[in-house]
Amino acid sequence: MEQLIEELKKEIIEVLNLEGMTPADIDENAPLFGEGLGLDSIDALELIVLMEKNYGIKLQNANEGKEIFKSVKVMAEYINTHRTK
Amino acid sequence: MIFNIGDNIISPIGWTTAENWSAVAAERIGLRSYTHRFGLPEPFFASLLDEEKLDEKFSKLPHNQEEKYTKVEKAAILSATDAVANAGINPADPQVIFVFSTTKGNVELLEDHHGYEPERPYLWRSAQLVARHFGNPNEPVVVSNACISGCAAQVAAARLLHRHGYRYAVVIGADVLSKFIISGFQSFKALSPERCRPFDADRTGLNLGEAAATIVYARNRADIPTGKPCLCLAAGAICNDANHISGPSRTAEGLFTAVSQVLDGFDVANLAFVNAHGTATRYNDDMESVALERARLTDIPVNSLKGYFGHTLGAAGVLEVILSTQELLHHRVLRTVGCENPGTAAAIRVAQQPMETGKTAFLKMISGFGGGNAALLVTVGEPPVVAEKADTAGEPRIFAEASITDTAAVLPDGTRLQATSTDTKQWLSELYNHLDLAYPKFFKMDRLSKAGILAAEMVMRAVGQANEELKSDWGVVCFNRAASLDDDRTYQATIQDPENYFPSPSVFVYTLANIVAGEMAIKYKLRGETSFYVSEHFDKEKLKKAVADVFATTRTRHLLAGWVDYDNGHCNIQLFVFEN
Numbered sequence: 001m002e003q004l005i006e007e008l009k010k011e012i013i014e015v016l017n018l019e020g021m022t023p024a025d026i027d028e029n030a031p032l033f034g035e036g037l038g039l040d041s042i043d044a045l046e047l048i049v050l051m052e053k054n055y056g057i058k059l060q061n062a063n064e065g066k067e068i069f070k071s072v073k074v075m076a077e078y079i080n081t082h083r084t085k
Numbered sequence: 086m087i088f089n090i091g092d093n094i095i096s097p098i099g100w101t102t103a104e105n106w107s108a109v110a111a112e113r114i115g116l117r118s119y120t121h122r123f124g125l126p127e128p129f130f131a132s133l134l135d136e137e138k139l140d141e142k143f144s145k146l147p148h149n150q151e152e153k154y155t156k157v158e159k160a161a162i163l164s165a166t167d168a169v170a171n172a173g174i175n176p177a178d179p180q181v182i183f184v185f186s187t188t189k190g191n192v193e194l195l196e197d198h199h200g201y202e203p204e205r206p207y208l209w210r211s212a213q214l215v216a217r218h219f220g221n222p223n224e225p226v227v228v229s230n231a232c233i234s235g236c237a238a239q240v241a242a243a244r245l246l247h248r249h250g251y252r253y254a255v256v257i258g259a260d261v262l263s264k265f266i267i268s269g270f271q272s273f274k275a276l277s278p279e280r281c282r283p284f285d286a287d288r289t290g291l292n293l294g295e296a297a298a299t300i301v302y303a304r305n306r307a308d309i310p311t312g313k314p315c316l317c318l319a320a321g322a323i324c325n326d327a328n329h330i331s332g333p334s335r336t337a338e339g340l341f342t343a344v345s346q347v348l349d350g351f352d353v354a355n356l357a358f359v360n361a362h363g364t365a366t367r368y369n370d371d372m373e374s375v376a377l378e379r380a381r382l383t384d385i386p387v388n389s390l391k392g393y394f395g396h397t398l399g400a401a402g403v404l405e406v407i408l409s410t411q412e413l414l415h416h417r418v419l420r421t422v423g424c425e426n427p428g429t430a431a432a433i434r435v436a437q438q439p440m441e442t443g444k445t446a447f448l449k450m451i452s453g454f455g456g457g458n459a460a461l462l463v464t465v466g467e468p469p470v471v472a473e474k475a476d477t478a479g480e481p482r483i484f485a486e487a488s489i490t491d492t493a494a495v496l497p498d499g500t501r502l503q504a505t506s507t508d509t510k511q512w513l514s515e516l517y518n519h520l521d522l523a524y525p526k527f528f529k530m531d532r533l534s535k536a537g538i539l540a541a542e543m544v545m546r547a548v549g550q551a552n553e554e555l556k557s558d559w560g561v562v563c564f565n566r567a568a569s570l571d572d573d574r575t576y577q578a579t580i581q582d583p584e585n586y587f588p589s590p591s592v593f594v595y596t597l598a599n600i601v602a603g604e605m606a607i608k609y610k611l612r613g614e615t616s617f618y619v620s621e622h623f624d625k626e627k628l629k630k631a632v633a634d635v636f637a638t639t640r641t642r643h644l645l646a647g648w649v650d651y652d653n654g655h656c657n658i659q660l661f662v663f664e665n
Contacts (some may be wrong), residue, residue, distance in 0.1 A: 016591075019525065019527075042330075042590055043529075045273060045274065049272065049587050062274040
């Protein structure tokens with residue numbers, strides 16, 4: 001799980017263009033939206049693409065992301081359970 | 086005030102205005118489910134033109150056999166041919182100007198150019214070909230302002246007629262669908278898996294549609310052909326939310342202001358209905374309800390035509406004004422097809438059944454990506470007495486200017502910075518650092534918006550306005566050559582390979598020319614007009630005229646305005662602060 005969390009942090013920084021951030025700057029328990037990284041609705045959609053592209057997880061409804069993207073740790077746990085690649 | 090003297094709609098449910106009116110009056114719907122269309126892996130609901138019939142009808146037109154036209158160009162030409170004939174004008178007359186509204190033009194050629202020349206995806210090129218088809222000698226005006234384009238084009242037409250000396254304006258709105266457009270909206274999770282339900286409590290998103298629609302406007306009432314009713318575009322306004330590039334303001338700032346401006350001095354007791362944008366997305370419909378509540382229009386029937394045609398993008402503002410005008414002429418308010426159980430943030434009076442009306446005016450509302458909102462007031466019969474805004478605009482004065490190219494930037498104080506990298510992305514980051522800008526959103530932008538924001542920061546600092554204080558009398562007017570083609574190519578790369586098909590929403594959101602103007606409005610809280618025009622070449626005099634038009638016809642007193650182009654790795658930004 002630690003490895004997946006680390007991998008996920010790097011992927012989030014890359015796909016969301018979080019310039020100047022390193023994985024160490026992201027608290028795996030901090031909320032991704034609202035506070036924390038201050039991401040917005042378009043970032044949430046891009047995280048849905050990331051899940052499909054890198055882990056083969058297809059979310060039909062953007063609202064499902066609300067629970068999954070609570071934190072990097074929650075996201076990693078979801079991926080760990082549902083990944084198809 | 087300008088006068089509709091002829092119009093046409095080409096849609097999946099009719100080839101003339103009369104056919105479309107008969108279809109909607111009988112509640113014939115153009116929306117249906119498509120599977121594997123355009124090579125898309127997922128099914129979608131949409132309203133698509135019958136391409137065979139389009140080709141057949143187009144082949145009967147007298148036209149230059151040497152020229153091969155694309156689908157959107159054929160639809161635009163067919164639509165304008167009928168409208169011009171209805172109006173009884175000679176489109177080749179130099180007193181006629183063509184105004185072309187489109188969001189994506191020939192963007193499908195990025196996937197396969199089908200033998201068309203490399204310039205063909207450029208919006209100005211399509212507009213030129215359409216105008217030339219009619220033998221018109223003037224450079225057509227191209228409005229590309231996302232979903233509000235069709236209404237913005239009508240605002241532009243009023244200015245061209247009253248301030249630029251033209252007698253007639255042929256306003257064409259046209260867009261067709263493709264893998265590019267549908268995959269993008271799918272990536273946004275914005276499309277409904279069923280027929281859309283505008284203003285319904287359980288609405289599930291929008292449907293897209295194809296259409297071309299044309300209105301021929303005359304400057305003078307005397308030019309209305311004998312026997313035709315007086316159809317008047319009495320007022321129009323464009324205002325920005327300055328909130329988010331893809332999400333409407335929850336307090337409906339821009340739309341409320343635009344509505345307030347067009348209804349200023351007008352007795353709303355004469356309003357038969359409001360024709361809303363009504364896309365059936367949760368946020369849009371909620372936002373419109375809030376605007377109506379704030380404008381105290383919750384007693385007026387509200388309808389949306391999206392349940393018949395879907396969202397026809399650059400055609401929507403033109404098509405919906407034509408059909409709403411037909412509603413007035415037939416003394417009938419159409420119901421909002423798809424809305425069974427209204428439910429929006431503010432309670433409004435959604436027209437759930439067709440109703441009779443003896444009233445003579447409607448309000449058109451529309452909103453779109455980039456934070457743009459527009460409102461139009463249309464009347465039939467004796468035009469309203471509307472106090473025209475006194476034209477107090479003198480020669481617009483430039484208070485600051487800056488430029489950025491691939492190789493250098495010139496700051497407002499004349500300082501010249503030479504690029505140390507040939508990589509434009511790197512160069513723009515250097516400029517960001519040089520300005521010591523702290524704006525993390527910068528790194529999420531496409532290259533056009535990055536360059537635009539950097540130039541905007543330079544000139545706004547020079548005039549002491551690079552802050553986040555609300556600026557309700559500031560706006561943005563931009564021109565460019567490539568629209569959003571640079572970002573369009575980036576997005577196309579995410580869908581080109583079927584084995585690696587992952588449409589990117591964060592790239593797609595920048596595939597509209599006017600987003601750069603929206604980014605400027607958001608960063609500096611500019612809530613006046615934002616307009617975007619596409620033109621083959623930069624012409625400073627044309628820019629100054631557009632600036633003077635805004636100053637003369639709106640409450641906007643300051644404009645960030647200029648040429649903001651990014652294409653094939655080449656950056657060309659010349660941005661000014663104009664004041665009245």
